[in-house]
Amino acid sequence: MKIAVIGNYATQFLVKELNKRLKRTFPDLILYEAEYNTADFEFLNSDSNFFLFAPEFIIWHESTLGLRDLFYQTKVESRKNFADEYVSRIASYLQIIQSKLPSTKILFPNHSLLYCDNIFGSYYSKVETSWQFQIEKINYLLNNESLKNDSIYLLNSLPVNFDFPVTDYTQVVNAELHFTPQYLEWLSNSINKVILSSHGKFKKCIVLDLDNTLWGGVIGDDGLDGIQIGALGIGKAFSRFQKWLKELKNRGIILAVCSKNQDDIAKSPFLYHSEMVLRLEDIAVFVANWESKADNINLIQKILNIGFDSMVFIDDNPAEREIVKTHIPDIYVPDIPTDPSDYLNFLIAENLFETTSFSENDSERTKQYQEEAKRTELSRSITNMADYLDSLEMEARIGPFKEVDYERIAQLTQRSNQFNLRTIRYSVSDIENISKNKEYLTASVELKDKFGSYGLISIVIIRLKENQTAEIDTWIMSCRVLKRTVENFLMNYIVKMLEQIGIIKLSGEYIPTLKNKLVADLLDNLGMRSEGDNLFSINLEDYKLLNSHINYGNYNK
Numbered sequence: 001m002k003i004a005v006i007g008n009y010a011t012q013f014l015v016k017e018l019n020k021r022l023k024r025t026f027p028d029l030i031l032y033e034a035e036y037n038t039a040d041f042e043f044l045n046s047d048s049n050f051f052l053f054a055p056e057f058i059i060w061h062e063s064t065l066g067l068r069d070l071f072y073q074t075k076v077e078s079r080k081n082f083a084d085e086y087v088s089r090i091a092s093y094l095q096i097i098q099s100k101l102p103s104t105k106i107l108f109p110n111h112s113l114l115y116c117d118n119i120f121g122s123y124y125s126k127v128e129t130s131w132q133f134q135i136e137k138i139n140y141l142l143n144n145e146s147l148k149n150d151s152i153y154l155l156n157s158l159p160v161n162f163d164f165p166v167t168d169y170t171q172v173v174n175a176e177l178h179f180t181p182q183y184l185e186w187l188s189n190s191i192n193k194v195i196l197s198s199h200g201k202f203k204k205c206i207v208l209d210l211d212n213t214l215w216g217g218v219i220g221d222d223g224l225d226g227i228q229i230g231a232l233g234i235g236k237a238f239s240r241f242q243k244w245l246k247e248l249k250n251r252g253i254i255l256a257v258c259s260k261n262q263d264d265i266a267k268s269p270f271l272y273h274s275e276m277v278l279r280l281e282d283i284a285v286f287v288a289n290w291e292s293k294a295d296n297i298n299l300i301q302k303i304l305n306i307g308f309d310s311m312v313f314i315d316d317n318p319a320e321r322e323i324v325k326t327h328i329p330d331i332y333v334p335d336i337p338t339d340p341s342d343y344l345n346f347l348i349a350e351n352l353f354e355t356t357s358f359s360e361n362d363s364e365r366t367k368q369y370q371e372e373a374k375r376t377e378l379s380r381s382i383t384n385m386a387d388y389l390d391s392l393e394m395e396a397r398i399g400p401f402k403e404v405d406y407e408r409i410a411q412l413t414q415r416s417n418q419f420n421l422r423t424i425r426y427s428v429s430d431i432e433n434i435s436k437n438k439e440y441l442t443a444s445v446e447l448k449d450k451f452g453s454y455g456l457i458s459i460v461i462i463r464l465k466e467n468q469t470a471e472i473d474t475w476i477m478s479c480r481v482l483k484r485t486v487e488n489f490l491m492n493y494i495v496k497m498l499e500q501i502g503i504i505k506l507s508g509e510y511i512p513t514l515k516n517k518l519v520a521d522l523l524d525n526l527g528m529r530s531e532g533d534n535l536f537s538i539n540l541e542d543y544k545l546l547n548s549h550i551n552y553g554n555y556n557k
Contacts, residue, residue: 001026003195004055006034006042009063009178017181017188018059025196036176037066043093051100057195058097058104061187063178064111064135064157065167071131079129083137091145098151103430105198105356107191109157110139114166150429153194153356159186160349193354198425200417203332203352204306205254206245207297209315210266210288214238214278216340220265230275237340242277244344249282252365253353254304256285258296258313263288284369293320294327303376304369305479307417307515312352316340357411371452372480385483389549392449394484397553398493401435401442401459408456409444412476417515419482421475421508421522439464440473441497445490447481447550457481458490462498462506470498472508475522482518488546491526495543507537 003022005015015033023029032053034042039060042050067086074082090108097104116124116132124132146154158166164182171177179187196202211218215238216228228235229242249255255278259266266288270280280286285303287296293315301308308330315321321333337346375392382388401409406428413426426434434440441462447454458477464470477486498506508523512534527543528536 001029002032002053002055003029003057003059004032004034004050004053005059005061006039006050007061007063008037008039008066009061010036010176011061013177013181014059014061014179014184014188017184018191021188021192022195025192025201039093043096046100054101055104057198058106059191060106060108062108062111064115065172065178067111067135067138068115068117068131071134076129079134083134083141086138087141087145090142091149094145094149094152098149098429102433103427104151105427106152107155107194108142108152109155109187110142111135112157112166114158150427155187155190155194157187159190160351161345162186190351193351194356197354198356198414200415200420200425202310202354202415203253203312204310205256205284205300205304205312206248207256207258207300207311207313207331208245209293209317209320210257210259210261210269212316212340213314214242215269215276219269220261224268224273227269227273229269229273234340235275237343239275239277241340241344244348246277246282248353249366251353251358254284254306254365254369255282256300256304257283257287258293258300259288260290260293261288281370282366284366285373292323292327294324297324297328297331303373305372305482314347357407357414367452368454368480374451375449386549389485392451392484392549394447394449394550395553396448396486396489396550397446398443398490401431401444403432403435405444405456406431406435409459412456412459412478413474416476416478417513418479418518419477420513420516421472421519422511423513423516424474426474434461441470441494441501443490443493443497445486446553447484447486448553454478454481458486460490460494462494464501464503468503469505469507470503472506472523475508475519479518485546485548485550487522487526489548489550492545492548495540499540503540505537505539507535509536510534 001022003018005011005018007014011033015031019029019031032050032055034050042048071079071082094106097106113132113135120127120130120132124130127133142154146152165180166183167178168180208214216234217226219227229238230236245255257266267280267286269276270278270283285300287300289296297313301311308328311331313321313324313331313333314336316336318335321335324331325333332352334347334350336343378391379388382391410426410428410431413424417423435442441464443460444456445458446456457480459474460472461474462470463473495506506528508528510520510523512520523536524530526546528538530536
């Protein structure tokens, strides 16, 4: 893991905080710190140490206080164009970085409004040459640049709530240290979350208690008319909380329910209460019984087939939280405030759901997991696996990467950890370049069965080499379709495609990580021969078709 830090202030203490925090996850971390205020030199010099270092991430932090000093040095008649020229400079450097380091991601905190100068007071919005007008315009233009440029990720420069000083002006004067240690600790934590997300380490699911968590009161005792939601009692706090949860669900975060309750009683507010925001269709997995919550969360995890470290459990009861923490140490259990009015603000400030990607497919995730619960129920009624797979009536659509899927494909490379042969992360622009490069053969798989569509669930990238050979660059599959024989279906397709273009030998490599032991035997199971050191190969003339319970979709027979 190589990370470069550059800024228009003395960044040594930011580097220190990043080193301390990131090394917990990336022990092989190497940090490069550019000299004070040298962005122009580093980015314009193609032979600079910065480019020779070739970082995976660039932390580019421009102090708003330093920028304000630059604004004051600008002639008044030129200040109208200050924001445009500043962002134009940033954009030109982004293009240079992208041309030199196409896979590098730039994390750029936006500019804080803490440093307003009140020269024009509240009249600033009518004075285009005012500092506050220009700094707000800079953030707007940066947002637009982020939409156009796949390499840059804007970070919020301030937490939602903070009770620490951001700047110590004595240190600014004495040492050009623009930020306090407390602020740099917060910022490094924020940066850490983004980097972890890009490496597939992020929260995917919220498991929710019900009584006094989603509504006030106890549904079993107070009844449908007695629980507090909406206008009743403290119900507005719960309604706002539910609205936020629904927005997360629409973004692709999985909502699950884990409640000690009778199932039909627990579901009644979702079905019949007119002021409930969340409905049953918003919940991917609903578990309400009198078993321990730790056992029920284990059941939810098995149905969803995701890691405990990607789950968050929210419960108002400290005793229940402690039991879950003890029995499932990997799950994150926040100690939410005792006052429901504070639930929402507390969780927003926690920023638990950082992400570096989003696609339209994410909004379909709840429906897909509801369908998966039905499949799980069916599997319990059929004892023979082959009969079960046949009963699903699976169909797949397979073919080269399509432009409309680039975002989803990049997302798979960034998020998938378990069924991931080499764990290489690609951006959208990387996927676009690979798709257009004749040195690569690509394949993506969409799967559906009688319960519904899984969406795009697997990708393969094959690199074509000399002497009629090829190698597997990337093989990823969603864990939602494990044991469905997708890998056999896809291997049959790959071999057929390679033979059609004259390839006679395919090689592959398994790069072990802490999470991808699932695919340690993949290449061996697909008929490839081990060559030692986790390297495998097969002469395609020796390949025997693998058994699959999947049929081709109509358009790709």
